[in-house]
Structure formats: C-alpha cells, structure tokens
Amino acid sequence: MTPITDLYLQTWNASDANARDRLLAEHWTEGATYTDPLVDVGGRDQISATIGAVREQFPGFVFTLVGEPDAHHGLTRFQWGLGPAGAEPLVVGFDVVVGDGQGRIHQVLGFLDKVPA
Template identity: 60%
Template sequence: MNDIVTRYLDTWNATDESALTDLLATHWADDCVYVDPLAEVQGREAVAATIQAVRAQFPGFVFTAVGDVDTHHQQARFQWGLGPAGEEPIIIGFDVVVLDDDQRIRDVRGFLDKVPA
C-alpha cells in the first residue's frame, strides 16, 4: 500500500500531461471517484482536470507524504502536505484511498486539515 500512496502522490505531482495520463491509466480505475471539500468528480478525465486545476493554482508546489500510511483490507489512509519543494507544507490534508480488485485506485475521500487563512 505504501507503493499505492507513492503512485497517488506521483499522480498529483505530474506536471506533464502525458505522464499524468499514464499514471491515471496505470494506477486509477476507469470509474474512479475523487471527493474532497472542493471537488467531487468521477472518471479519470475528471480527476485529471481536478489535478491540473490544483497544479495551476499552486505552481511549483509538490505533494509529499506526511507521517505513516495506515492500511487494512483494500484501503489506506494517510496525511499529505502541499508546499514549495524542500520546504514545510503550507497545506496539509488527509486522504483515504480504496482500491479495486486489480489494485487500482477506485475511490478517494479527502479532507483538509491545515489551510492558510
């Protein structure tokens, strides 16, 4: 599951459209769902659009793992940070990722723990 979380963060960090498309095709289910306080989308194309919007809003920022990954069955929960590369995260969130039978990301539920004023 640590590898899944790494691939998940790689997807959010993809700045090249081709790399993003490849990561989504390889590691996300066709009918994936992504829900957080700011978005509720279904399907790889909608997830890609959401990621691209976040990347545009926070250019040069990177997503990093914060703490350990907690897993059971086909799901993982973990904290992530978003901020300038090599610096403390400005935003911290918490996601739960559920996999399908092919070990691809099927469902993500995200929460924002720390957001600047």
C-alpha cells in the same frame, strides 16, 4: 510493488498532463472517483482536470507524504502536505484511498486539515 500512496502522490505531482494521464490510466480504475471539500468528480478525465487545476493554483509545489500510511482490507489512509520542495507544507490534508483489489485506485475521500487563509 509500489505502495498505493506512492502512485497517488506521483499522479498529483505530475505537472505534465500527458504523464498524469498515463499514470491515471495505469494506476486508477476507469470509474475512479475523487471527493474532497472542494470537488466531487468521477472518471479519469475529471480527476486529471482537478489535478491540473490544483497544479495551476500552486505552481512548483509538490505533494509529500506526512507520517506513515495505515492500510487494511484495500483501504489506505494517510496525511499529505503540499508546498515548495524541501519546505514546510502550506496545505495539509488527510485522504482515504479505496483500492480495487488489483493495486489500482478506485475511490479517494479527502479532507483538508490545514489551508492558508
């Protein structure tokens, strides 16, 4: 079974909208929500649009896992980085993912730890 953090990062790294929408349909609940300091959206379409906007703002960048995830009771917390492949991340965040009990993402609560000026 693929860890929820891998599915989450695969979704955020999908630069093709069709591929991203397939990942959202398969691994995120229909009513999934995503909240961070910059956005508060609900539903797969709005989440896809949010990811698309980030992909446009940071073309060619990749999301990577920073450290080890910690999980219990359907909750997973982890730190991620965003930057050029193989380089030090320019943006670092910390997310908490709430699963639906069936391995899908239902809610994401995000925080930004490091943002370029």
